[in-house]
Each structure stands twice: as structure tokens, then as C-alpha cells.
Amino acid sequence: MVxxxxxxxxxxxxxxxxxxxxxxxxxxxxxxxxACLVDEQTRLVRGPDGDEVTSTSTAYAGPEEQAIPPASRVTLPSGRITKVILAKRRDGGRLGTPNHTEIQLE
Known part of the structure; x- marks a missing residue:
């Protein structure tokens, strides 16, 4: 697993x-x-209910960080407090791309 x-x-x-x-x-x-990489970029994502939601930040963490339910509270390095829209496991399979968890934040 990469x-x-x-x-x-x-x-x-x-x-x-x-x-x-x-x-x-x-x-x-x-x-x-x-531990993660935070990308503060605004983009449109789908929430757990399928509705389109604006995400202001995305955090990329290791694949073990999968148990982060929607609506969890997150404090960013800047001190800003936000909530999780959705945390998704990204599996590169045999492609060799890194496995990780993408945490989409309000």
C-alpha cells in the first residue's frame, strides 16, 4: 500500500x-x-445527503484517518474552527498513487 x-x-x-x-x-x-496537508481552496462538493455544498478547505491525511464522521468539529492551523462535510478514503489501488483520506471542510 502506497x-x-x-x-x-x-x-x-x-x-x-x-x-x-x-x-x-x-x-x-x-x-x-x-497530521495532514491543508489546502484552503473553495470548491463545490457533494455532502453526505447528496446536496451540493461549498467547501472552503480540504485536509489530506493518512489512510488510517477514516473514522471522521460528517459534522465533526475541526480546528485548522490558522485557529479557524470549521466542520467536516465528508471524509472519504482514496485508494490508489494498483495505480501507485498514494492512499489517503480526503477531509472536506465547510
């Missing part, structure tokens, strides 16, 4: 996994740091 080389994962984000909604509001797991 993966993104660690030398490209130059940023660190803090991910608080979304646990659900309660009568007191949204619940999140404790924050954990994730």
Missing part, C-alpha cells in the same frame, strides 16, 4: 468527532491531533 509520505503532512488539525445531538446541543468526542 501512502502519502509523512514529509508532506506538514500541518496539524484538531478533530473532535461528532457524537450526535442531545437536548443540550451537539456532542463531540475529545479532540485529537491529525
Amino acid at each position: 501512502r502519502i509520505p509523512r514529509r508532506f503532512l506538514i500541518h496539524t488539525i484538531t478533530v473532535e468527532a461528532y457524537l450526535g445531538r442531545t437536548s443540550k446541543g451537539d456532542r463531540y468526542a475529545a479532540g485529537r491531533e491529525v
Whole structure:
């Protein structure tokens, strides 16, 4: 399995996994740091419900970072707090392209 080389994962984000909604509001797991490459570029993406959503940033992390549910809270290196639209595993298969997780952010 070819993966993104660690030398490209130059940023660190803090991910608080979304646990659900309660009568007191949204619940999140404790924050954990994730090594990644952050690309702050605005683009149109499809959310988990199929609707088009504007993504202002994308983080590229190792393939092991797949358990990031939509609506999880993310703190970017700049300090900006945003939410996950969708985290997708990208598998290069036999093409030799790096396997990784693409985290699309609001």
C-alpha cells in the first residue's frame, strides 16, 4: 500500500468527532491531533445527503484517518474552527498513487 509520505503532512488539525445531538446541543468526542496537508481552496462538493455544498478547505491525511464522521468539529492551523462535510478514503489501488483520506471542510 502506497501512502502519502509523512514529509508532506506538514500541518496539524484538531478533530473532535461528532457524537450526535442531545437536548443540550451537539456532542463531540475529545479532540485529537491529525497530521495532514491543508489546502484552503473553495470548491463545490457533494455532502453526505447528496446536496451540493461549498467547501472552503480540504485536509489530506493518512489512510488510517477514516473514522471522521460528517459534522465533526475541526480546528485548522490558522485557529479557524470549521466542520467536516465528508471524509472519504482514496485508494490508489494498483495505480501507485498514494492512499489517503480526503477531509472536506465547510
